[in-house]
Amino acid sequence: MQYRKFGNTGLMVSEIGFGAWAIGGAAMIGNTAIGWGTADDKTSKAAIHQSLNSGINFFDTADIYGLGHSEKLLGKILGKQKDIIIASKAGNVSRHNQFTTDYSKQYIIEACEKSLVRLQRDYIDYYQLHTARLVHLQQGDCIEAMQQLQQQGKIRYWGISLNTFDPIPEADFFMHQNMGSGFQLVLNILNQIALPLLKRAAEKGYGVIARMPLQFGLLTGKFDRGVSFSDDDHRKNRLTSEVVTAAKNALQPVWELCNKYQATKTQLALNYILSYPQVSTVIPGIRTADHVLSNTKGLFKLAEEDISLIQELGLHEFGKMMDLIKQQG
Numbered sequence: 001m002q003y004r005k006f007g008n009t010g011l012m013v014s015e016i017g018f019g020a021w022a023i024g025g026a027a028m029i030g031n032t033a034i035g036w037g038t039a040d041d042k043t044s045k046a047a048i049h050q051s052l053n054s055g056i057n058f059f060d061t062a063d064i065y066g067l068g069h070s071e072k073l074l075g076k077i078l079g080k081q082k083d084i085i086i087a088s089k090a091g092n093v094s095r096h097n098q099f100t101t102d103y104s105k106q107y108i109i110e111a112c113e114k115s116l117v118r119l120q121r122d123y124i125d126y127y128q129l130h131t132a133r134l135v136h137l138q139q140g141d142c143i144e145a146m147q148q149l150q151q152q153g154k155i156r157y158w159g160i161s162l163n164t165f166d167p168i169p170e171a172d173f174f175m176h177q178n179m180g181s182g183f184q185l186v187l188n189i190l191n192q193i194a195l196p197l198l199k200r201a202a203e204k205g206y207g208v209i210a211r212m213p214l215q216f217g218l219l220t221g222k223f224d225r226g227v228s229f230s231d232d233d234h235r236k237n238r239l240t241s242e243v244v245t246a247a248k249n250a251l252q253p254v255w256e257l258c259n260k261y262q263a264t265k266t267q268l269a270l271n272y273i274l275s276y277p278q279v280s281t282v283i284p285g286i287r288t289a290d291h292v293l294s295n296t297k298g299l300f301k302l303a304e305e306d307i308s309l310i311q312e313l314g315l316h317e318f319g320k321m322m323d324l325i326k327q328q329g
Contacts, residue, residue: 001014001015001016001054001055001056001296002014002015002299003015003057004279004280004281005207005280006126006157006181006182006207006280006281007181007182007201007202007205007206007207007208007280008181008205008206008207009126009156009157009181009182009207011085011125011126011156011157011207012057013057013058013085013207013280013281014055014056014057014058014281015274015281015282015299016056016270016281016282016283016284016295016296016299017056017058017059017060017209017281017282017283018047018048018051018056018058018059018060018283018286018292019060019211019283019284019285019286020059020060020061020065020070020073020074020286021035021036021061021062021065021070021285022035022036022039022285022286022287023039023044023047023048023065023066023069023070023073023286023287024036024039024061024065024066024067024069024070025038025039025041025066025069026038026039026230026232026233027065027066027067027069027232028232029094029097029098029099030097030098030099032099033231033232033233033234033236034064034067034094034099034234035065035066035232035233035234036233036234036235036285036287037229037230037232037233038230038232039066039287041073043287043288043289044073044287045073045076045077046288046289047286047287047288047289047291047292048073048074048077048078049077049289050289050292050293051286051292052084054292054293054296055296056292056296057083057084057085058085058087058281058283059074059078059084059085059086059087060087060088060184060209060211060283061074061086061087061088061089062088062089062090062092062128062130062161063088063089063090063092063111063114063115063118064089064092064093064094064130067094068114068118071088071115071118071119072118074086074119075118075119075120075121076120078119079119079120079121080120080121085125085126086119086121086124086125086126087124087125087126087127087128087184087209088115088119088124088126088127088128089127089128089129089130089161090107090108090111090112090115090127090128090129090130091103091107091108091111091129091130091131091132091136091142092130092131093107101130101131101132101136103129103132103136103139103141103142104141104142104145105141105142105144105145105148106145108129108141108142108145108146108149109145109148109149112124112127112145112149112154112155113154116154122153122154123153123154123155123156124154124155124156125155125156125157126155126156126157126158126159126181126182127146127149127155127157127158127159128158128159128160128161128182128184129142129146129158129159129160129161130161131161131162131163132160132170133163133169133170134169134170134173137160137170137173137174138173143179146158146180157180157181157182158180158181159174159180159181159182159183159184159206159207160174160180160183160184161183161184161185161209161211162183162184162185162186162194164186164191164193164212165193165322165326166193167183167185167186167193167194167197168194168196168197171183171185171197171201174206175200175201175204175206178204180206181205181206181207182206182207182208182209182280183197183201183206183207183208183209184208184209184210184211185197185208185209185210185211186210186211186212187210187211187212187213187273187276187279188210188212188213188214188215188219188269188272188273189215189219189251189254189268189269189272189310189314189318190215190218190219190247190250190251190314190318190321190322190325191212191215191318191322191325192311192314192315192318193322195311198276198278198279199278201278202277202278207280208278208279208280209280209281209282209283210273210279210281210282210283211283213269213270213273213282213283213284214266214269214270214284214285215247215325216235216238216239216285217235217239217285218239218243218244218247219247219251219265219266219269220265220266220269221255221264221265221266223239223244224244224248225241225244225245226241227239227241227244238325242324243321243324243325246320246321246324247321250313250317250318250320250321253309253313253317254268254309254310254313255268257302257306257309260306261300261302263298263300264294264298266284266294266295267294267297267298267299267300268302270282270284270295270299271298271299271300271301271302272302272307272310274299274301275301275302275307
């Protein structure tokens with residue numbers, strides 16, 4: 001495992017991190033699935049232990065993942081390990097059996113206190129506003145909360161997890177104000193909307209976490225048109241047969257590179273992102289020990305011409321694909 005500096009912070013993070021959304025289990029808010037279906041805690045714990053053995057030192061979670069269960073699992077195993085870096089988030093809320101958001105100062109501070117209890121830690125290494133929008137940042141309450149938590153030593157660094165399809169306004173606000181230490185953004189072979197941010201973020205000293213590197217498993221190549229998900233899996237309404245079929249057609253030129261690098265589709269997808277030096281860590285969703293092994297072996301850097309090929313296809317072909325994904329939510 002290789003490690004990269006997280007922006008201008010003192011954190012050195014593993015190139016592959018642990019995306020801990022899925023281990024939260026089959027959480028529901030009303031009739032809306034906010035998890036990845038049923039997760040077995042014994043399997044999740046084995047995955048966490050395998051991650052440690054594989055050199056992963058960066059674990060990304062949120063209070064909404066499993067309605068706190070993801071944080072609790074990480075806390076049981078990692079809470080007292082000071083050499084492990086834990087990132088969490090706040091702002092997405094289940095209230096009155098409905099999904100909503102709350103970026104008020106009071107809520108963010110209370111959410112952090114509860115996360116610290118679940119994580120069994122005295123501080124959170126990197127705390128994030130969970131997809132806050134520009135209007136919330138301009139109101140300033142959530143920023144005051146983060147600054148207060150940092151002054152109190154309850155968080156070491158803080159930043160924002162940017163929204164999936166329009167990350168630029170919030171990132172620009174952060175960089176213009178010189179606030180926070182990092183961005184979490186969506187970046188993968190299909191979704192390259194955030195690509196223009198990488199260089200500017202690095203120049204400003206921000207660390208970058210790349211999430212959804214496998215587009216909810218779509219970029220592993222294991223799904224076909226007949227794939228189906230349970231009602232408690234958020235992918236049921238996202239990875240429809242239409243999306244899977246369109247992705248298979250659009251990605252064919254990319255998958256031809258697997259032969260060149262003697263790599264699996266998963267490896268190619270992850271290494272494409274790691275080929276950008278501005279990316280600090282990539283956080284695939286991990287559920288099992290086997291996921292850890294498949295995500296951490298065979299790391300390499302793509303040739304410049306192949307990076308350019310994927311970028312060009314992204315501009316001309318994957319844009320159509322993303323329009324379909326947006327329609328699915």
